[in-house]
Amino acid sequence: METTQTFDRLVRAEFAPRSTYLNTASNGLLPARTVAALHEAAVLRAEGRPLTPLHEDVEACRAAYARLAGVPVTRVATGASVAAHTGVIAASLPAGAEVLTADDDFTSVLNPFHVRGDLKVRAVPLERIAESVRPGTALVAVSAAQSADGRVADLPALREAAREHGARTYVDFSQSAGWLPMAADAFDFSASVSFKWLLGPHGAAFLVVPEDFGGLTPVLAGWVAGEAPWDSCYGPVQELARSARRFDLTPALFTFAGLRRSLELIEELGVAAVHAHDVALADRFRAGLADLGHTPVPAPGSAIVSVPGLGGRQGELSRAGIEVSDRAGNLRAAFHLYNTPDDVDRLLAALAG
Template sequence: MDTTVNGEFAPRNTYLDTASHGLLPARAVAAVREAATDIAEGRVDMVAWLDAVRQAREAFGRLVGLPPERVATGAAVASHVSLVAHTVPPGAEVLCAQQEFSSVVTPFAQRGARLRAVPLEALADEVRAGTALVAVSAAQSLDGRRADLPAIREAAARHGARTLVDTTQATGWLRLAAGDFDFTVCAGYKWLLCPRGVSFLTVPADGGGLTALNAGWVAGEEPWHSTYGPVERLASSARRFDEGPAFLSWVAGARSLALLAGLDAARIEAHDLALARRFRRGLDRIGRPAVPGDSAVVSVPGLGDAVPRLKAAGVRTAARGGLLRAAFHLYNTERDVDRALDVLGDVLAHEVRRPGGG
């Protein structure tokens, strides 16, 4: 990536764990420090901070190809999914992938929907006339596998089912159009390089039948005139589904999203995938192939126990379901990939030399 981007990040380790949490760019760190100092010194400016939410909404819309009027903001994916879950009648079928991330499916279970989990690769084929909604992550949190979104979208349309896509592990490295689906949700603290507390929901132009269950003053058509008593007029846009913002998160998030929206999305995708493919080839050479796929998230069966030893050597990855999970983003380089492979090779060699090793 270009030198401007490189100057925004300063990891002190080999950081390959964006799938758990992305790194904050320098501009976001500066923004949150300034805002926190303003709070400490009595220069609170809620008008400016609320405007940061607007800026973030607009930048996210540019990233996913939607106008800001179709983007709602909140703090967590589960809260957004809960709004969608309230549109599904109890007992109706919600089709999902096996081992789907819990925030995508639990709100439906809590509402009494009938969840039917099938293998990810079979999802499109399993849509049927009785399916009310298909809920799936664009890229799986567990192992990075990508859903066949065009096939799922086509199957859902053919059977009259709606679609909900969680793009948390995709938006920021994988180009996709949110408007292709009825609803999308996306937490910003991973590939969008925001703090926790920044999350987005996209809805159809007519709101998709959602009820603004979490509406407070920020959801009013005129927020500063909606601060007492029931809000008389909710926003005519998706902003009616907004939750009250955690301002420090959004002040930083607006800067991060502006950075990403100003970059070439195709270039980021190509960069991230090239590094992931390099890592996959290296894993093949050492005899520990990854879960098949073409994703910026790479998971390796049977190596979850190696994560602490990698961390001790300055390489940050994650363990999920017994898998070692590595993720590659715009601040990573080929040197990071090679460093991780070298350390992993040393770890495996030590296992072989250990008494009783294979």
């Protein structure tokens, strides 16, 4: 009981949405502490004071994400997008290498492999991805939770299949980091944006690499990728960072200033508690849909619910103050820590009407 009260108290202190916001799969809401940190960062620069505290925020975010991902901080690189991180991985593969992907996965985890033009990219249904790993598969790339409909990949099965055939693994946690416990240590590479379930501003993403860097070349490296960044501002970098920081991109400092506070909140609440809260709401919505005669895309255990045929109602729902997404004709609702059973019931009542 005390744990529930603490969870509710922390959430109430940080969020006061003016709508029934069920669209975290697009963008998470910013906590009040994050908004305050963004303002403080802007004032710091406006007043011409040293930006050292903002660079410290980057390192604090790196450490927080490492804890959430379950990996040493030396394996975490910071950047701006999953697409850029995928591009670094794609650049490391030899011509003709086979990359196994899931049908219609999010573009950022797929497209860099396609634009290479000399890789064999094979797509299969998500449910068959583990059984489709075969001798000669160089890399399996998949989202932990599908953006379009919330289906959760069987990552343990995928890991075992990849291990059996000597394939490497790349997992995009963008739609699960923050509500679904991560075990990034089980995979060769993984990435995530931070503006969805991690509740941060836009402009920050993380990449996890093996301790030996997994054969990646830091093709996007600039001065921040140097072992001594401030001594690497001119001419070629003389020594790349000895950690995953060699894959860093120049940070959006304001973003990391805010993100630090968002990650602190996620850690205070605990991913296990967030997971239980989010999935309970999603299951309540699924039960209500059944009562209305609607069948969502099967995605047991997911905080994302996608309902075929109802996407066209997104506009009217938005006008009624209920924010969801229209994804390929499906209505997508995403339930996170600031949502309540009343939010679920309001959406169900609107759909019934």
